[in-house]
Amino acid sequence: MKLLVAGADRVDAGKTTFTVGLLDYLDAVGFKPRAGNDHWFHHDDYSHAVEQGRLFGKDAKRLAAASPDDLDPEDINPIHRLWRPSPGEGAGLLGQTDREFVVDRVAENYVVNEPVEIPPEVRKYLPLEEAISVSSLPELNEVMGNLHLVALDGIAGRIADRERAVVESYGNVARPLREFEPDAVAVVEPARVRIYEGERYTKACSIASGGPEEGQLEERVPSVVDLIDPVGSASLPALSSEEREDPSAVASAYERGYEELFAAVE
Incomplete structure (x- = not known):
């Protein structure tokens, strides 16, 4: 079922x-293929994860805890996006008028929005040394067409099983x-x-x-x-x-x- x-x-x-x-x-078992939270609006949840060197949200944490297996949020949530407010008139990389994407966790990989100011805690705690940097929508689309889709295919297989x-x-x-x-x-x-x-x-x-x-x-x-x-x-x-x-x-x-x-x- x-x-x-x-x-x-x-x-x-x-x-x-x-x-x-x-x-x-x-x-x-519960799955949350894609999720996100906001550096400003969900700061406690953000801090709780990032200070562990991880990136996940409250929803995935609750689903993992409610599932019968001993699961981490990342086990059921392959893609998590961190946002931050974007005051002003600019629409940002993804066309959002009120917020901008900061970093994606895609399985064990990270994708950084290079033009955006990265919060100091993210720089300090997350392993961004080998992160993929994007600075334009075509670059992001190319990464999503490869990295993100592979992660989603993987979780789809786990759901099917x-x-x-x-x-x-x-x-x-x-x-x-x-x-x-x-x-x-x-x-x-x-x-x-x-x-x-x-x-x-x-x-x-x-x-x-x-x-x-x-x-x-x-x-x-x-x-x-x-x-x-x-x-x-x-x-x-x-x-x-x-x-x-x-x-x-x-x-x-x-x-x-x-x-x-x-x-x-x-």
Whole structure:
């Protein structure tokens, strides 16, 4: 059984909380193929990882801890991007008007955005001596077409090898792995989850991409779910911070949503 958890909102949809409860409920391994955090907005999480000479985020850490195996965040999250705010009018290397990418961890490799000021802690703690430096979008695209895709292919293989796996997307991106076709999909947003058949959801992703050129962009969940009807839904109660940190408590609170998700597989 392969399941996908995606978010209807760009941030704070509740994907990770839903996923950790699902991992406990199903006794499955969680995967976060791509993730990122921000030097400013997630500074505590950033510092916790970087001071260990590592780069990962809170979501991957929670998924690894909730999985049955003894896993590190990097085992389930091959690509992590560190961002920082970018005040002013410039759009930056990736066309973001409010933030700029600093460094990617791709498996055990690092890719540095050369024109951007690297935080001192990154220089101090991360092994950047052999990092790949990029200073233009064509350079970054070339690196991503090689290094990043190899890492994603590798995690896709590991997901395929698992009898039960749950893949969590990032932001409101509809699918984090292009070739991954889940058995069912949970689209999470504050207070509810909507359930979709995996095959129909995958086809809707292809339609939403629009064509060869547009297909280079990531499909967003709202564009995809506008094309298909859910096969189930459930309310998600508000949880305390203590409950959110306990996978078994989440599993109990969200049980109705998980039952709807499994019904879409059968």
